[in-house]
Amino acid sequence: MALNPIIAAVTDRIRARSEQSRGRYLDLMSRSAAEGPRRAHLTCGNQAHAYAAMGQDKDALIAERAPNIGIVTAYNDMLSAHQPYERYPELIRETARKLGATAQVAGGVPAMCDGVTQGQTGMELSLFSRDVIALAAGVSLSHNVYDSAIYLGVCDKIVPGLIIAAATFGYIPGIFLPAGPMTSGIPNDQKAKVRQQFATGEVGREELMKAEMASYHGPGTCTFYGTANTNQMLMEFMGLHLPGASFVNPNTPLRDALTVAGVERAAAITALGNDYRPVSEILDERAFVNGIVGLMATGGSTNLVLHLPAMARAAGVILDLEDFHNLSEAVPLMAKVYPNGLADVNHFHAAGGLGYMIGELLNAGLLHDDVSTVAGDGLERYTQEPQLKDGRVSYVEGTKTSLNDKILRPATNPFNKHGGLTRLKGNLGVGVIKTSAVAEERHIVEAKARVFNDQHSVKAAFQRGEFTEDTVVVVRFQGPKANGMPELHSLTPTLAVLQDRGLKVALVTDGRMSGASGKVPAAIHVSPEAANGGPLSFIQDGDVIRLDATKGTIDVIGVDLSTRTAAVADMSGNGNGVGRELFEVFRQNVGLSSDGAAVVV
Structure with missing residues (x-):
C-alpha cells in the first residue's frame, strides 16, 4: 500500500x-x-x-x-x-x-x-x-x-x-x-463512578478504598x-x-x-x-x-x-x-x-x-x-x-479481524476518522486537547472563566457550591517552571460531576492531565506558561473564554490582554518539601512545554 x-x-x-x-x-x-x-x-x-x-x-x-x-x-x-x-x-x-x-x-x-x-x-x-x-x-x-x-x-x-x-x-x-x-480487576467505569460518588459525599472513604484496591490489585x-x-x-x-x-x-x-x-x-x-x-x-x-x-x-x-x-x-x-x-x-x-x-x-x-x-x-x-x-x-x-x-x-x-468490534475496529470502519488529539492555538497561547473520550457536543465550550492558581482551590470552591453556571476553569501556574507541571487528574471527578449536572465545563491549564484524561474537555500544556508571563497570567474571573476543538482554537473573547498587568503567584512554598529543594535547578532551566518541557536535551 x-x-x-x-x-x-x-x-x-x-x-x-x-x-x-x-x-x-x-x-x-x-x-x-x-x-x-x-x-x-x-x-x-x-x-x-x-x-x-x-x-x-x-x-x-x-x-x-x-x-x-x-x-x-x-x-x-x-x-x-x-x-x-x-x-x-x-x-x-x-x-x-x-x-x-x-x-x-x-x-x-x-x-x-x-x-x-x-x-x-x-x-x-x-x-x-x-x-x-x-x-x-x-x-x-x-x-x-x-x-x-x-x-x-x-x-x-x-x-x-x-x-x-x-x-x-x-x-x-x-x-x-x-x-x-x-x-483485570473491577471495571474502570465502576471505579470512576465510586470516585464521583465520593466527590459528592454519596459514599465514604471506606467504599472508595474498597473500589480502588479492587482495581489496583496485583503485579503489573x-x-x-x-x-x-x-x-x-x-x-x-x-x-x-x-x-x-x-x-x-x-x-x-x-x-x-x-x-x-x-x-x-x-x-x-x-x-x-x-x-x-x-x-x-x-x-x-x-x-x-x-x-x-x-x-x-x-x-x-x-x-x-x-x-x-x-x-x-x-x-x-x-x-x-x-x-x-x-x-x-x-x-x-x-x-x-x-x-x-x-x-x-x-x-x-x-x-x-x-x-x-x-x-x-x-x-x-x-x-x-x-x-x-x-x-x-x-x-x-x-x-x-x-x-x-x-x-x-x-x-x-496474527489475527486479520477484530475479535471484538466494540473495542477494536478496522481502519476502514473506525470509531472516529480523527485520531482524537488536536493542537489548540489562539490568543491564550498554544496547547493540546484530547477529544477521543469527550462527547462531540462538548467539543466547543464558551463560558465565563473562574481563575485558580492551584487545584486545591478548585476543589474548595466546588465544596462551597460556587459552580452554578457554565464555566471554564482556569488553573494556572502549573507549568514546568512554576511547580514542575504536576498532573491535575484529581480534578477529573469534580469537573465530571459538574458536567453530569448539565453544566458546560472545560479546563484550561498550563499543567498536565493524567494519561487517563477523560470526558471533560481540557486544554492542557498551554504555553507560554503563566510563570513565564504567558497569556493565562492576564486572565481574570468573568472573562469569556472559547475553547473550540473543532477549529483548534482557544481564545479569550473581547479582552485586550495587553492593557492588563500579569498576575504573579506566590510560589515561595514550591521550593521545599518532599525533595523539591533538589529540583530548583530543573525549574530554572526547563524548556517550554510545547517543546517537550525538557532539561537535559
Whole structure:
C-alpha cells in the first residue's frame, strides 16, 4: 500500500527540519561505533574493577569475544508495574550464559508512581523525574563495558527517560523488555463512578478504598490505557520491543519466554555479530512518526505529547505540535479502551491488540514499514503473534479481524476518522486537547472563566457550591517552571460531576492531565506558561473564554490582554518539601512545554 500523503508529507517535513541536528547526531554515533567494542579501550585495572564480582562470568568477560549486556533497571516493589522486574536480572544472566554471553546490572534508575503522588506534593517532581532517569541511565552506561543494553522500565516518565539515554548511547544496540499489565480487576467505569460518588459525599472513604484496591490489585501495569500502557504501545510501534511483547501478563510462562527471547536478541544485534542494530539507526524520523500514528490510532496518553519531542530531540529529530495535529487528522481512532471506552488493555489485547492494529495501519498506508527494529527489518514483523511452543517463543500469523468490534475496529470502519488529539492555538497561547473520550457536543465550550492558581482551590470552591453556571476553569501556574507541571487528574471527578449536572465545563491549564484524561474537555500544556508571563497570567474571573476543538482554537473573547498587568503567584512554598529543594535547578532551566518541557536535551 502506498504511503498516505499526509504521513509522507509530515515525515518529509520532520526530516527537513531535523537535517542538521540529525546529521550531527549520526556523525557522532558513527564515530563512537567506529571505536569498536567498548571494553577494548579499558586498562587492565579498569576491567578488573568491572569484573571483580562476576564469579563464573569472569573468564568470558576478560576474553572480550562474547557480548556483555548492560541491564538498566527501574525495579522497585512500590510500583506494581515494576515489581516483576525483581527476578529479571537473574533470568537475563542465566540466558546470556547459555548463549556464551554475559550480563551485568549496569545501574538502577528511579521510578515514581503518579498514581501514588496524584494530587500530592510529590507530583511536582514527576515530570522532572524523566530527566533524572535519563541522567541516571547515562551514569549506568558510562562505565563503557557493554556491547548492548537491556532497558527495564514501563511507567509514565521511565520509558521516555530511558529512551533519551538509549538515544544518547545510540551506538549501542538496546532492547526494552516490558513486565506486562496486571490481570483485570473491577471495571474502570465502576471505579470512576465510586470516585464521583465520593466527590459528592454519596459514599465514604471506606467504599472508595474498597473500589480502588479492587482495581489496583496485583503485579503489573494498571489496566487502563494511560501513560504507562501508551509507553508500551510506543515501544512496539517504534520497534524497540519484540513483536507482541507489550501486553502479556507478568509471571506467566509466555512472559518469561519473551524475556528470554529479548536477551537472545540483545546478544545477536551487537557489533560483535553479523546483525548490528544500534539504537541510533532504529530511532529515526520514521520511527517517531510511527509512534505518533500509534498514539492517535489507540487514543493514547496526552503525556506523550510532552515526552515524544524530548525523546526525539535526543536522537537529533525535531518534532513540533503541528506534526501531532496533522497526523491526528490523517489517522483514525481504532480502539476504545478506558477512559475512551469500557474495556481495559487485557480486553484490547484479547481482541487482537497491537498486532492487528499495526497490520491494519500498514494496509491503509498509515505506517512506515521500511524501518529497522530490534526484531529485524520492516514493521510487518509486528503483525505476528507470540505463542509458547516447547517452552520457547514461536511466532504465528496474527489475527486479520477484530475479535471484538466494540473495542477494536478496522481502519476502514473506525470509531472516529480523527485520531482524537488536536493542537489548540489562539490568543491564550498554544496547547493540546484530547477529544477521543469527550462527547462531540462538548467539543466547543464558551463560558465565563473562574481563575485558580492551584487545584486545591478548585476543589474548595466546588465544596462551597460556587459552580452554578457554565464555566471554564482556569488553573494556572502549573507549568514546568512554576511547580514542575504536576498532573491535575484529581480534578477529573469534580469537573465530571459538574458536567453530569448539565453544566458546560472545560479546563484550561498550563499543567498536565493524567494519561487517563477523560470526558471533560481540557486544554492542557498551554504555553507560554503563566510563570513565564504567558497569556493565562492576564486572565481574570468573568472573562469569556472559547475553547473550540473543532477549529483548534482557544481564545479569550473581547479582552485586550495587553492593557492588563500579569498576575504573579506566590510560589515561595514550591521550593521545599518532599525533595523539591533538589529540583530548583530543573525549574530554572526547563524548556517550554510545547517543546517537550525538557532539561537535559
